[in-house]
Amino acid sequence: MIDIINEDLITTDAIPYLSCNGAQVFVLRLDKIHDTISGNKWYKLKFYIDDARQQGKSIVTFGGAFSNHIAATAAACRIYNIKCTGIIRGERPAQLSHTLQKAVANGMQLIFLSREDYKQKLIPGIISTHENIIIPEGGYGVKGALGAASINYNKNKFDIICCATGTGTMMAGLINGKHATAKVAGISVLKNNYEIENAVQALLINKNDEINIVQGFHFGGYAKYTPQLISFMNELYAESRIPTDFVYTGKLFYAVQFLVKQNKFTDKKVLVIHSGGLQGNQSLRKGTLIF
């Protein structure tokens, strides 16, 4: 397994552009782990990869055409020489998205399912459930959360851990792994998704742990963006050399800066989990971002 020493990935100083009103904001740069298996995807996959290697099985997983999870699974399977198949939502397009092209280049076989079939997560007949480890969409599940709980950092140092939240797997893992007095805030990247709390709850070890989902920073919905978000991302980069993606981490950092300015984190040490996802920016028009 790739050994990751997270202490080296935490910014040594608080980021001035994000820190004011007595809040000190540090960043855990999981985006630096690998260019494609970046960030939280590596952690969510690691126990599935272990299983596949130990049992000599292949991997099958689900995702959309722009899924970071699909890209990461393909890249990880390539490293460990595991056969893998991606079941992709929707008909095969005339031209594959950047993400899917990269997945194919890493050896992933793609099967396209109509949106109706995909919704039911039908596993096509040609896929043997005995010979494959099936990873749910986005790596959601107990194993994914267990992997996310192994994201390590100096647990005594931080009062608040902030992360972007899609399926809620990473957030659940961070809650399961946190110091007793620390709080985890999950910035939802989905519009009006109130199911997420239940999704996180289902993966918690201690069912009484608080679940703090921050709504209202979706910028129109999943994978939607506005000029305001893009200019924030460019400014963050110009000021602090932190690149972000427009689906998850751009919204996360925007929300953190907003909450800090609103005095929500006064006198707190905040750790923002940069969960990667930068490969997704390739679907933006060239020149949109300055990095």
Ligand SMILES: *Cc1c(COP(=O)(O)O)cnc(C)c1O
């Ligand atoms: C997938 C992803 C997330 C969301 O993680 P969940 O465990 O599904 O909530 C957050 N950030 C990035 C960069 C991602 O690719």
